[in-house]
Amino acid sequence: MNQLVELKLKPNFVAEVSNGYPLILKEAAETIDEALEEGTLLKIVRPNGKYIATGYYGKQNKGIGWVLTNNQTEEIDEAFFKVKFQQAFIKRDSFYNIEDTTAFRVFNGEGDGIGGLTIDYYDGFYLISFYSQGIYSFRETIFAALKETAELRGIYEKKRFDTNGQYVDQDDYVEGEVGEFPIIIKENGMNFAVNLNDGAMTGIFLDQRDVRLALRERFSEGKTVLNTFSYTGAFSVAAALGGAYETTSVDLAKRSLPMTIEQFSVNGIDYEQQQIKVMNVFDYFSYAARHQLKFDVVVLDPPSFARTKKMTFSTSKDYPKLIGEALEITAAKGIIVASTNNASFNMKKFKTFIDKAFKEKNQRYKILEQHQLPEDFVILEDYPEFNYLKVCIIQLLK
Structure with a gap:
């Protein structure tokens, strides 16, 4: 104890x-x-x-x-974690019964009563993420409680508290079935290849599920779509399946190329008909401007902080600049999907970044849709600051 x-x-x-x-x-x-x-x-x-x-x-x-x-007599033991997991899984009962979606969050930290701990479901596999050494000290108790609560194929873990924010490569397998990765999960009928044992990330950000659906259903048909900071190209896949004329995916990481090809391929999309660029997003903006390229839809989903040899980027300081450069290559009456997962500011502040960028470019706009965390990412209603995701789908008015 x-x-x-x-x-x-x-x-x-x-x-x-x-x-x-x-x-x-x-x-x-x-x-x-x-x-x-x-x-x-x-x-x-x-x-x-x-x-x-x-x-x-x-x-x-x-x-x-x-x-x-807040119960002084309550023991923090296996029974405690089991009750928390049971309550959380009941809240997500409907998700377990959706045939066209097989990956979602089943336990969301403080929203479900245990800060520093998240659990995601990937077609029978459970991925537990520990955000401090403190919660990791309960590791064995948490695994035991989860096995008592859920029918599972296997358990994987992510330690997200390593030195200097860097993820140390490790074997993330815990027990149960050993996954043959990538496994193919479904999200609103779309296929995504995921790997639970290959570094810090899995190949898909589950918190963007509603935004990908919106892009596919309402903003892609017949459009040219630029997906910046594209990672494995999930937004590009959604756009292509929504009838986009062409997608362009841009990310600095060399691994983004084969992983994006993989995501297109598992959806039966000919990746050779799409554009995939491995380069700095701001360099691509300059390239696109020089070649007078214009896009009907531009997706901006940068990391909260990034550093390259040439520059550093912080969403809390540089988001207006990012939108400003995107505006230069957005077609008349085009769409910008502006997104951030930076928890240090709220939606109201984020909208001031958007407004600043448009005013500096003397552009008028309207926000068509707003998104924050989806239903399975349960938050405490009294404390909206923990709702870290902020997405505005913006239309240019000229």
Whole structure:
């Protein structure tokens, strides 16, 4: 059993945690022992020592841990995790019964009561992601609870708390069936090849499911579509299946080429009829402008932060510049799908980035659709800041 240590809150943070805020901020603690072992259970108390909640110590971004329960008698054991998993799976019961979608999130961190932990379902395989050494210390208990809760083919894991944000290559297999990757999952009838044991990512970002459907169903037919920061080309696949005249996928990573070819191929799309470019997105903007290329639809889904030999890019600082350059190669009355997963700002702030970019280019626009996390990515309604995904589908008005 993990050690239990008392953590006294500063007075101005008591109400917030008492009312259900799940993240334990470093500045909320009166004192914190820097030598405290991650995974230590925390008895969170008021300045007068009165109990508020139980949590665990685990450094993650701006927090030092997460609240688990406000019931002082509740044990943080296998039964605790089992109940949380059961409750979460019941919420997703309808997803298990959708024939044309076989990959989705079944447990979404603090939204389901355990911050720092997510579980994704891939056609019978369960992928558990640990976001701190603290939650990883409960690893064996979590695996045992999951096996008691779900019928599964196999379990894989991702440790997302390695040094300097880098993912250290490891064997992510835990137990059960050994996957023969790639496996083909379905998403709204589209096929995607995924690999649960090949680095930090799987080949598909499940949180963009609704946006890919919107692109396929409403914004692709007969259009030329540019997909920037394209990764494995999932948006390009959606556009092609939606009847796009041609797609162009641009990503700096060399692996994007074979992986994008693979995604087209598993959907029966002739990849040779599509454009796939391995290059810096901003270099491609310059190339497209020089060659007077225009696209009916431009998808912008950059990483929150990226660094190359030539430049650094941060969505919190550089998104207006990104939209501005995209506008130069967007056709009249074209569409820009602007997306970010940066949790450091909200949708309102994101819209100011959009407005700034259009004003600088003297362009008028309207937002046709807004998207945030899909239904399976359960969030706490009282704390929308944990709804990190922000997508605006924008139409140019001239």
